[in-house]
Amino acid sequence: MNPELDLRDVYAASAGRLVAQLYGMTGDFADAQDAVQEAFARALSRPAGLHGVDNPEAWLCRVAMNIARSRHRRRLLFDRIARSGRLRGSDTTPPLSPDHVALVAALQRLPRATRETVVLHHIADRPVAEVAAILGCSVETVKTRLVRGRRALAEQLGETDKENSRA
Known part of the structure; x- marks a missing residue:
């Protein structure tokens, strides 16, 4: 990371995207916000740790x-x-549009690794190589997870549409 780069600038540029990505992975907006805030707090607690990082947003x-x-x-x-x-227990998920609820529910039915891959690539709009770097896996693994994830989501969301049209 460039020592001239201020963490406030990184926060302003990427916090919203990170919350959206984590929300897609966790299904809980408040949890997503908390995780991102904690990641930034950790970066603040040891700012020298980010100086060697090429992509601070990916690290965060x-x-x-x-x-x-x-x-x-x-x-x-x-x-x-x-x-x-x-x-x-209690449900802390805020009310959302039916489309958002259906997408997040479908994402939650995917295996964790597939869900994280799909969210990072399709929702966060990150390139395949960057997704591989973030997840610590190969580009081919990312591509395989994306194919499987898209297929599973299409089946799940297609079934939801069929059920809604019957009602």
């Missing part, structure tokens, strides 16, 4: 994704406790 995306994954694992544990009857 990876950190935010790791934060979201950790939170997801903790949420699963919490949900198990809640289902045991010791606690009650």
Whole structure:
């Protein structure tokens, strides 16, 4: 990263995109915002750590994704406790348009790696090579996940359209 580049500029340019990407991956807008904010807080806590990074936004995306994954694992544990009857869970997802809800629901049914790949490429509009770098996999793996993800989404969203037309 260029030492002259201010983290405030990176935030202004990329925070919205990162939140949108994480929202597509997590299905929870508040969680997405929190993960991105925490990623920026981590960058602020050790600014020298970003100086060697070629693409600060990609680094921040990876950190935010790791934060979201950790939170997801903790949420699963919490949900198990809640289902045991010791606690009650709550739904914190804000109301959205039916199209957004259908897309996020379809994304949530994809395997995690496929969902992350599809969101980074199609929603975040990142090139395949950059998606591979962010996810730490090969370009061919990204391409395979994209094909599988598009196919699965087409089937899921097509079934939703058929069900809605019957009603």
